[in-house]
Amino acid sequence: MTRRAAALVALVVIGIAGAVAWTALGPSEKVVVVYVSEDEVFSEPILEDFERERGIRVKAVYDTEETKSAGVTNRLIAERRSPQADVYWANEPIRAEVLRQKGVSAPYRSPSAEGIADQFRDPQGNWTGFSARARMLIVAKGAAGNPTSIQAYTEPRFQGKAVIADPRFGTTTAHIAALFTVWGDERGKAFLSAMRRNDVHVASSNGESADQVAAGAFQFALVDSDDVSSRQKQGRPVEGIYPDQGEQDVGCFIVPNAVLLVKDGPHPEPGKKLIDYLLSVQTEKKLAYSDAAQIPLHPGVDTPPAVRRLETLKVMHVDYATVAAKMEGIQPLLKDWVGH
Amino acid sequence: MQRRLTLLFVILVLGVVCLLPLAAMLGQSIFVDGRLTLTVYERLFADPRPYWTPIGHSLTLALVTAAGVTLVGVPLGVLLGKTDLPLRRALAVLLAIPLLLPPYISAVCWFDLLASGGLLARVIPAGAMESLSGCLFGLPGCLWVLIGAFMPVGMILTLVHLRAVNPRLEEAARLFARWPAVLRHVTLPLILPGILFGTILVFLLAMGEVGVPMYFRYPVFPVETLTQFSAFYDFGAASAAASPLLAITLLVLILERRCLRDKTYRLQPTTPPRKLLLIPLGRWRTPALLGVALFATATVVLPLVALAVSSVSPCAYGEAWSRAAASLGRSLVLAAAGATLLTVIGFFCGYLIHHRALRVWGAVDTLTLLLFTLPGAVIGVGLIALWNRPSTAFLYTSAAMVILAYVAQYTALTSRITVATLANIPRSFEEAAQVTGAPWLARVRDVVVPAALPGLVGAWLIGFLFCLRDLGASMLVYPAGQDTLPVRIFTLMANGAPSLVSALCVILVAATLISLAILGSLFRVTAARR
Numbered sequence: 001m002t003r004r005a006a007a008l009v010a011l012v013v014i015g016i017a018g019a020v021a022w023t024a025l026g027p028s029e030k031v032v033v034v035y036v037s038e039d040e041v042f043s044e045p046i047l048e049d050f051e052r053e054r055g056i057r058v059k060a061v062y063d064t065e066e067t068k069s070a071g072v073t074n075r076l077i078a079e080r081r082s083p084q085a086d087v088y089w090a091n092e093p094i095r096a097e098v099l100r101q102k103g104v105s106a107p108y109r110s111p112s113a114e115g116i117a118d119q120f121r122d123p124q125g126n127w128t129g130f131s132a133r134a135r136m137l138i139v140a141k142g143a144a145g146n147p148t149s150i151q152a153y154t155e156p157r158f159q160g161k162a163v164i165a166d167p168r169f170g171t172t173t174a175h176i177a178a179l180f181t182v183w184g185d186e187r188g189k190a191f192l193s194a195m196r197r198n199d200v201h202v203a204s205s206n207g208e209s210a211d212q213v214a215a216g217a218f219q220f221a222l223v224d225s226d227d228v229s230s231r232q233k234q235g236r237p238v239e240g241i242y243p244d245q246g247e248q249d250v251g252c253f254i255v256p257n258a259v260l261l262v263k264d265g266p267h268p269e270p271g272k273k274l275i276d277y278l279l280s281v282q283t284e285k286k287l288a289y290s291d292a293a294q295i296p297l298h299p300g301v302d303t304p305p306a307v308r309r310l311e312t313l314k315v316m317h318v319d320y321a322t323v324a325a326k327m328e329g330i331q332p333l334l335k336d337w338v339g340h
Numbered sequence: 341m342q343r344r345l346t347l348l349f350v351i352l353v354l355g356v357v358c359l360l361p362l363a364a365m366l367g368q369s370i371f372v373d374g375r376l377t378l379t380v381y382e383r384l385f386a387d388p389r390p391y392w393t394p395i396g397h398s399l400t401l402a403l404v405t406a407a408g409v410t411l412v413g414v415p416l417g418v419l420l421g422k423t424d425l426p427l428r429r430a431l432a433v434l435l436a437i438p439l440l441l442p443p444y445i446s447a448v449c450w451f452d453l454l455a456s457g458g459l460l461a462r463v464i465p466a467g468a469m470e471s472l473s474g475c476l477f478g479l480p481g482c483l484w485v486l487i488g489a490f491m492p493v494g495m496i497l498t499l500v501h502l503r504a505v506n507p508r509l510e511e512a513a514r515l516f517a518r519w520p521a522v523l524r525h526v527t528l529p530l531i532l533p534g535i536l537f538g539t540i541l542v543f544l545l546a547m548g549e550v551g552v553p554m555y556f557r558y559p560v561f562p563v564e565t566l567t568q569f570s571a572f573y574d575f576g577a578a579s580a581a582a583s584p585l586l587a588i589t590l591l592v593l594i595l596e597r598r599c600l601r602d603k604t605y606r607l608q609p610t611t612p613p614r615k616l617l618l619i620p621l622g623r624w625r626t627p628a629l630l631g632v633a634l635f636a637t638a639t640v641v642l643p644l645v646a647l648a649v650s651s652v653s654p655c656a657y658g659e660a661w662s663r664a665a666a667s668l669g670r671s672l673v674l675a676a677a678g679a680t681l682l683t684v685i686g687f688f689c690g691y692l693i694h695h696r697a698l699r700v701w702g703a704v705d706t707l708t709l710l711l712f713t714l715p716g717a718v719i720g721v722g723l724i725a726l727w728n729r730p731s732t733a734f735l736y737t738s739a740a741m742v743i744l745a746y747v748a749q750y751t752a753l754t755s756r757i758t759v760a761t762l763a764n765i766p767r768s769f770e771e772a773a774q775v776t777g778a779p780w781l782a783r784v785r786d787v788v789v790p791a792a793l794p795g796l797v798g799a800w801l802i803g804f805l806f807c808l809r810d811l812g813a814s815m816l817v818y819p820a821g822q823d824t825l826p827v828r829i830f831t832l833m834a835n836g837a838p839s840l841v842s843a844l845c846v847i848l849v850a851a852t853l854i855s856l857a858i859l860g861s862l863f864r865v866t867a868a869r870r
Contacts, residue, residue: 033820040831044663059821064811064830070570071815074717077573078724084737084820098573166554168567204554207834215455217473230835291835331571339390339559 030056032270033084035072037063038091038257039226042292049286050277056270061085070169073099076262080104085262086271089278093120094174096127096258097324106263108272112279116297119317120256129256130279131287131294134225134313135175136240136252138213147220149244150179154194161219163201163209167334171206171224175253176334177326178318182250188330192337202338214238224255229293229306242313251316256297257287343780347697350688351704358711358748361722368576368725369583380576381583394561395584398547401482401560406543408487413494414535416635418523419628421499423619426629432499433853434636437644439492439805440852442826444551445845447485449643450476451555452650452838459646481556486546488639493545493802494538500757500798501534502527504764507617519619533760540592541753544713547585561585565715575721582718589713593706644849651842660843664828668851671808671825674739676855678746679803685747686754686799691788693755694762708752716812719748723817737819745813750806754799761795762788797863801856808852 036043040062047058063072073095076088080103088105090096099105100122107125120129139146145157152158165172180188201218203209209221210228214236228240242252259278261271277283284296288303295310296303303309369380385391416435420428438446453460454473461469475481505527513522528535553560561584568578621628651657692698693705711719723745727736735741769791773783789796811826818824823831829844 035820039834039836040828041834041836059819061818061820062823062827062831064815064827064834070573071717074569074573074575074721075724075816078575078721078816079728082728082730082733084728102573169570173571202557204551204557208555211451212455217455226835230837234837328572331567335390335567339393 030270031059032056032086032267032274033059033061033265034087034089034271034274035061035063035076035085036089037072037095038089039292042226042287042290042294043089045290046278046283046286050274054273054277056273058274070095076104077102080263083262083265086265086267087274088260088262090127090258090260091133092171092174092255093127093129093258093320094324094327096260097122097321099260100124100126101324104263105260106265106268108261108275110272110276110279112276112281115299116279119319120297122321127258127260128275128279129258130297131284131292132254132256132297132310133171133292133294134242134252134254134308135171135222136225136228137220137243138210138223138228138231138238138240139220140213140216141237141239143219146241147243148241149246149249150222151191151244152220153200153222154191154198156198158198158219160199160201162198163203163212163218163221164195165203165206165209165221165223166338167202168331168338169205171255172222173327173331173334174255174323175222177323177330178253178316179250180326180330181318181322182316189333192333196337210238226292226294230291232306233291242308244316245314249314251314253316253318254295254310254313257294343697346781347688347692350685350692351698351700353685354689354704354707354751357744358707358751361719361726361748362707362711362714363722364725365575365579365718365722369580370576372576380580384577384580391561391564391584394559394563397479397553397559398561399588401479401486401549401553401558402543402546404479404483405486405490405546406539408483409490409494409542410535410539412487412635413491413538414498414528416491416632417495417498417502418527419632420495421502422523422527422616423621423628424625425621425632426625431632431636432495433856434640435495435632436492436805437640437849437853438489439496440809440849441489441845442551442809442811442830443485443489443549444555445829446489446643447481447552447555449646450481450485453642453646459649477556478558482549482553482558485552485556486549488643489552490542490545491639493542494535496798496802497534497538497541497757497760498531500795500801501531501760501764503616503794503798504761504792505530505616506764510617523619530764531760533763534757536596537756537760540596541712541756543592544589544709547588548713548715550715562715565718569717578715578721579718582714585713585715586710589710590706593709647842647845650838651846653837653839653843656837656839656843657847660840660847663832663840664825664844664847667823667825667828668847670739670822671848672851672855674742674746674824675804675807678743678750678807679800681743681747682750682754682803682807683796683800686751686756686803687758687789687792687796689751689755690758690762691784694759705755708755711748712750712752714749716745716749716810716814717816719745720813720816723748723813736817739819739822741817741819742814742824745817746803746807746810749810749813750803753806754803757795757799757802758792761792761799764795765791804856805852808848 034047047060051058061072076085076099088099105126109125110128113121113128116129137147147158153162167173167176179191203212206223206227210223210231212218213221214231225240228238231238244250244252259275261275265271281298281301284298284301287294288296288301288307293307295307297310299311370376370378372379419425420432454476509526510522513526548562550560550562550566554563564581565578568574568581689704689708693701723741727741765788769787770783773787809826811830814824815827818827825848829841832844833841
């Protein structure tokens, strides 16, 4: 028995050594390593298309809701002295901006970025935005008196009937921070206080908020557009409303994907090819027609009827670098808000 | 000399795999711009008032979960491992299933069941459903899910340790007393180290839990570490934020050592174990079976049915298999390798702790338990800081990193199971072999390991299950393109079709049960040949 146990241990050691050797000595040409914060269910088909069309193998690391989609960002920061990734596909520009500030990114101006508005690009070319989500209100389909503005969170008629994802994390933090940059701190704080008084519930994530509205537990929630479209694809009785589209309104907060080249990554040339591919009109069209239903940032890209074109939306104008800085500044406030 | 050298070698391995990543992370919290300072801690805890409520919540959740798991898991373990209850093996397997699923998935299953449009809404009146789904949010929901998720820990540890009890002691006691008294005065005191370890383990697991409390909107302290990682990307502050958890772990360890552990040594058996004695339930067989079956239905079958119903879709299983077959294979291989390594290292650590063979036994015990308590992300970043260098890139970019993460996080499991197992093996065994002049390694190989085999198998099993479901540390160190199944399930949960995610969970459960069934058969065949 003990000999068998020793043989088993030896087998395990050999297995581990084999795995190490196979990974370390495997073919390194025509490979690109990409870390991805965009949901795997949307990003994997695009990366598979790239593999097939360009003949470059993609090795991906995806993120999870468990880490609030910050797992790969932390991994990139932790690895910055000896980078293992070539490209980072962020699901929002704030993380890309944070990585620029921490010296993780390298400038690269992709020819495919031609036509994307300056608002969605880092001026030095450290990151470039593409295919955007919109922050939308998810509501029960066909219900009377549905809200049309995020101000609905403070209206007495929705007291105790609205839910929002934990504002300390993800795109909800970015949205609140964007409101602070547009409205100013005083109005931002007043908005948060009014939400608290109106008994707004807090969910752990946008997905959970959307599920709770779909399950009838709440009347509306502020979520990302892909949360709405995925619930609609699942046959749930919900619809999405682009908020604040009136003339005097603040507009809809747009959250583009962002892609960056990792500084000193092991495969820079395949990395640049992947960035060119992700920023192409073809990829934006695929993401618009996919379940992600994302809004193309290139002008004139064909979209399905359910996806509004950027030029037809009233967009909240923000500087994403300023929003990134504001996000850190308002964290104590948000922590206090959630704590109460 | 042989003993000293071997144990020193294991300590060296532990130091490299476990201590250095921990030191790397703690270093980031006390060295700022190359200077030794406590500013990170001062900044974080300057005003401790906001932390009292979440710390109180975490302690409440951990204490009640640990108590609940002990109160439910130990009697279940005794019923399934010590009595002639019908179908006890099948029930034990069924009741162990929650351990295969991350608690967050169980929480989602329960929400799917109890939401106003959930599965149970079709059979339960609307008023009752509203009360039930209302109860789900807050402490009651967290407790229900976590006690259900961790109950198998208490049950399996009880089962494992019952097998190591020397039946001669029970036979002797039976001459004077009935079974309830024998259980109370002989059997349960003998397995007290195992029960106690299970309680501590569940306490620590519940203390570190983030996903379920966040889902059920119950503010707990570990969210602070998550916030430092995800909102500030501040590794030093994230490590510092984990310090209250480490302090609580140390306190638990001190309490355990002072109050309880020494009591167990008085009951060491002095003769070799024989066949397990079973308690005849008599007329209680059927009621007991019904009770266990009812419990299993309420806590295990219902969420499993929710998963299975949700996975029923024309192409969910086909898509799940095509997306995750490779991840499943990797998960099983890595978990098996991790569990084997954990069992080997855990055995030597357990031996060191039980025999207090070197002065550092206490430090080894403390280190492994502290690492068990630390959030996986902290260990993951520590491993990256340590191993992501050009000279060790061959290791860092391989699947071996995942195994190192398992060893760093879970050595406490196997070492403590070994300690509890060794407590039931007479010292005279090894002493007798020593008298014959057998060297230490031969004594361990021919005497200690065979006597401890049931406990070591249990340690391997627990290690395998924990490795298989690991997410925290492996998420940060798995090589690009080589994810594990739990990682894949969680990455697909974001906007993936619920049927796909449910199908993946069902595949994970089925694959684990099949693997364990094959291993169990092999073990039985080997044992029968012996």
